[in-house]
Each structure stands twice: as structure tokens, then as C-alpha cells.
Amino acid sequence: MDFKIDHLIVNFGQILKTTRMKVILRVIYESVMQAVDQLISNKLRSFLSLLGITIGIFCIIAVQSAVNSLQDNVMNSLKKLGDDVIYINKMPWDEDPSQNYWKYMRRPNPSYEDFQAIKAKSKATGLIDYHVFIGAKTLKWRSSSVERAIAIAVTYDFDELFNVTYDKGRYLTQTEYFHGMNKAMIGYKVAEELFGSVDPIGKIVKMGGHSIEVIGVFEKSGKDLLKVMDFDQTIIVSYELAKKIANVKTSNFWGTTINVKPKSGFSMQELKDDLTWVIRSERRLKPKEDNNFALNSLSIIAKLMDSVFGVLNLVGFVIGIFAIIVGGFSVANIMFVSVKERTNIIGIKKALGAKQNVILLEFLIESVILCVIGGVIGLALVYVLLVGLKDTLPFPIYLDVINMMWGLGISIVVGVASGLIPALQAARMDPVDAIRHTS
Numbered sequence: 402m403d404f405k406i407d408h409l410i411v412n413f414g415q416i417l418k419t420t421r422m423k424v425i426l427r428v429i430y431e432s433v434m435q436a437v438d439q440l441i442s443n444k445l446r447s448f449l450s451l452l453g454i455t456i457g458i459f460c461i462i463a464v465q466s467a468v469n470s471l472q473d474n475v476m477n478s479l480k481k482l483g484d485d486v487i488y489i490n491k492m493p494w495d496e497d498p499s500q501n502y503w504k505y506m507r508r509p510n511p512s513y514e515d516f517q518a519i520k521a522k523s524k525a526t527g528l529i530d531y532h533v534f535i536g537a538k539t540l541k542w543r544s545s546s547v548e549r550a551i552a553i554a555v556t557y558d559f560d561e562l563f564n565v566t567y568d569k570g571r572y573l574t575q576t577e578y579f580h581g582m583n584k585a586m587i588g589y590k591v592a593e594e595l596f597g598s599v600d601p602i603g604k605i606v607k608m609g610g611h612s613i614e615v616i617g618v619f620e621k622s623g624k625d626l627l628k629v630m631d632f633d634q635t636i637i638v639s640y641e642l643a644k645k646i647a648n649v650k651t652s653n654f655w656g657t658t659i660n661v662k663p664k665s666g667f668s669m670q671e672l673k674d675d676l677t678w679v680i681r682s683e684r685r686l687k688p689k690e691d692n693n694f695a696l697n698s699l700s701i702i703a704k705l706m707d708s709v710f711g712v713l714n715l716v717g718f719v720i721g722i723f724a725i726i727v728g729g730f731s732v733a734n735i736m737f738v739s740v741k742e743r744t745n746i747i748g749i750k751k752a753l754g755a756k757q758n759v760i761l762l763e764f765l766i767e768s769v770i771l772c773v774i775g776g777v778i779g780l781a782l783v784y785v786l787l788v789g790l791k792d793t794l795p796f797p798i799y800l801d802v803i804n805m806m807w808g809l810g811i812s813i814v815v816g817v818a819s820g821l822i823p824a825l826q827a828a829r830m831d832p833v834d835a836i837r838h839t840s
Contacts, residue, residue, distance in 0.1 A: 453728020458779030464717025554643030570617030581641030736823035748835025768820020776812030
């Protein structure tokens with residue numbers, strides 16, 4: 402007997418839940434239809450009211466999409482440097498160079514002796530590369546020539562440390578590097594201008610009176626705005642060869658840099674501490690003397706970029722929010738008019754047993770639908786704009802799902818805020834007074 406009663410109670414509860422769900426779905430359906438009816442029957446009024454929502458969503462999402470695309474482009478470009486690499490330079494990356502320019506200019510360049518000391522003494526160092534910029538050179542092959550190719554001398558770990566990719570050819574072998582053989586890798590544009598359609602691998606080019614064999618061509622750089630690993634206009638030679646054909650002393654005008662990756666099992670902070678100790682020891686700095694070098698990493702630039710992009714996003718949001726506020730008031734006005742026009746119907750519904758929360762939900766959903774329609778139009782305009790600008794901008798630009806969700810989310814919030822007071826007014830009406838109401 403008890404089992405039958407429990408079974409009846411469970412079935413009754415399920416029937417109530419099903420009935421409640423049907424009511425909610427019915428309310429949602431009617432609200433959607435009423436929102437559509439508002440748009441159709443009052444085209445001009447609805448258009449002007451939704452214009453603010455559309456413009457607001459357009460401004461916010463268009464700016465956010467542009468900034469996100471720009472940010473992805475810049476950050477992907479920076480990642481090519483390696484987020485686990487320490488760059489030893491004269492100047493810190495997180496300080497305005499103009500503030501202490503002469504202080505940093507008086508510092509010594511990272512030297513080959515520093516490089517050797519780190520390689521010999523640093524327990525936390527894995528891969529290490531020493532760069533020397535040896536000037537803008539003229540390269541010649543037969544009757545073709547390329548002027549102002551950027552010549553860089555590197556040590557052996559360069560290729561593995563930066564995961565360099567090649568369009569053709571290869572990197573130096575250990576024998577070619579340590580014997581300073583006359584071999585080099587050139588940039589994509591250098592190869593294109595110098596050789597045209599001819600395969601450059603194995604060809605001999607002249608640089609400053611020296612004959613050098615081309616063994617590799619770097620892959621063409623993409624559409625990165627910040628081309629930190631752009632080798633299109635370069636010629637890369639080994640440091641051992643550079644000592645024979647160019648000035649590689651630390652006084653070199655073009656400057657030098659040391660790039661270090663931590664050994665497996667060591668953190669970036671442990672590597673920084675180890676490098677600081679080795680370089681201070683190599684340069685014989687006293688305990689009270691400041692470091693005359695800077696240890697930089699990608700995280701420094703990433704933080705600076707994040708703050709810049711944050712400001713740009715804020716600007717777009719501020720511009721758009723004013724349009725959205727105007728649009729919100731316009732939608733609220735539509736809802737007040739809608740409540741007034743349907744006062745009799747509201748009274749009849751309440752007289753037949755419709756609860757306050759059902760009336761409230763009905764008008765809130767209608768308000769949200771109106772704002773979502775405005776938001777969708779705004780997103781559609783953003784998409785059309787981005788497609789139109791796709792081939793004219795120097796970097797890829799896109800509208801991603803997250804930004805679309807942001808746009809719809811803002812529309813829903815504005816819809817709830819705009820429709821809340823009119824919906825409360827409708828829900829709290831006295832059914833007798835509402836039925837007697839005459840427009």
C-alpha cells in the first residue's frame with residue numbers, strides 16, 4: 402500500500418514538472434512571437450530603438466575582434482623568440498630607453514668572453530647562442546646583387562635554440578661551424594632577388610670580396626606585424642667564419658646579444674640567478690655595484706603588450722557602452738508602450754489565474770528577444786566589416802566564438818535591465834483595474 406502511495410506521489414510530481422515546463426515553453430513562445438510582432442507592426446519605432454543596441458554591440462565587438470586579432474598576431478610573433486629564453490642585453494625591455502639612455506649606452510656589450518664563461522660555468526644553461534650583427538652587406542651572384550642585406554654571425558646552437566625553419570637547404574654541420582668554413586644561410590627575399598627562379602643551394606655568392614657558399618634558405622616570414630624572427634633580408638654565417646671576414650669585437654656598432662635556454666630540470670628563475678652570478682664574476686663587479694647588463698625574457702614584453710591591448714579594449718567598450726545605454730532606454734520605452742497597449746490582456750490573464758512571475762517572465766523574454774535581435778544585427782555587421790577588410794589589413798583578422806558570445810551576453814543583460822521595470826509594472830497590475838483600462 403505504501404509503495405502505491407509513493408508511486409502516485411512520484412507520478413504526480415513528474416506531472417507537475419511536465420506541466421510547469423509546458424507553461425514556461427508556452428510563455429517563451431508567446432514572448433518571442435510578441436517581440437516579432439512588435440518589430441513587424443512598428444517597424445520604424447523598433448528600428449530606431451534597436452539601432453542603439455546594434456551600434457553598441459558593433460563598436461564593442463568590432464574593436465574587441467580587431468584588438469584580439471592584433472594581440473594574437475603580436476603574441477604569436479613573440480613566441481617565435483621562445484618563452485623559455487633569457488636574452489642578455491645592455492638595456493632592459495621593460496624600461497623607456499629615453500629615461501636612462503646614456504647609462505645603458507655606457508654599459509659594455511655582451512661579449513664572446515661572457516658567452517664562453519656562461520658555457521663553461523653555468524650549471525643551469527642548456528642551449529646558448531651568441532649573436533653579432535656585423536652590418537649591412539652587398540651580396541653578388543653573377544650579374545645580380547642585393548644591397549644592405551643584414552649580416553649576422555651566430556654560434557652553433559642558434560638553429561636548435563630558435564627552432565629555425567628552412568624553405569630549402571639546411572643548417573651548418575659541426576665541422577662546417579668549428580672550422581669556420583665559407584658557408585651561409587640566406588633569407589627568402591635575398592634568395593628571390595639574387596637568384597630568381599634558380600635554385601640557390603650550392604651557389605657561391607660574393608660578400609665583401611669573400612666567396613661564400615649558400616647551403617640554406619630561411620622560410621619566408623608570415624604576416625606578423627612584429628617580425629622578431631624575420632630573416633627575409635639576412636645572411637647568417639658562423640661566428641668562426643665571421644672572425645675571419647668581419648669585426649666581431651664587443652665595440653661593434655651593431656651590437657651583440659647572448660640567448661640562453663635553461664637546462665632540463667632548471668627553472669627560468671634558477672637560470673637568471675645562475676647567469677647573474679657568472680656574468681658578475683666574469684666582469685669582476687664588486688658586491689655593491691649594480692649589474693651592468695639586463696636579463697630579458699618574453700614575459701616582460703607580454704606584460705607590456707597586455708596593458709596596451711587592455712587599454713584598446715577599454716576604449717572600444719566605453720565607445721560602445723554609450724550607444725548601448727541609449728539603446729537600452731529605447732527598448733525600455735518600447736516595453737512601456739507594449740505594457741500599456743496590452744493592459745486589458747494582462748488583466749484577463751491574471752483574472753484567469755496567471756501568476757505574477759509568468760507575466761514578469763513574458764515581458765522580460767520579449768525585451769531580451771528585442772535586444773538579442775539588435776545584438777545579432779550588430780554581430781552580422783562586424784562579420785561583414787571584417788570580411789571586407791580581410792585582404793586590406795597587414796594581419797589576419799577574425800570574429801571568434803568567444804566575442805560572439807560576449808555580444809549575445811551583453812545583449813541579454815541589456816534586455817533584462819531594459820525590460821525589468823516595465824515587466825514589474827505589468828506583473829503587479831490589479832486584474833480588475835487592468836480589465837477596465839481603456840487606451
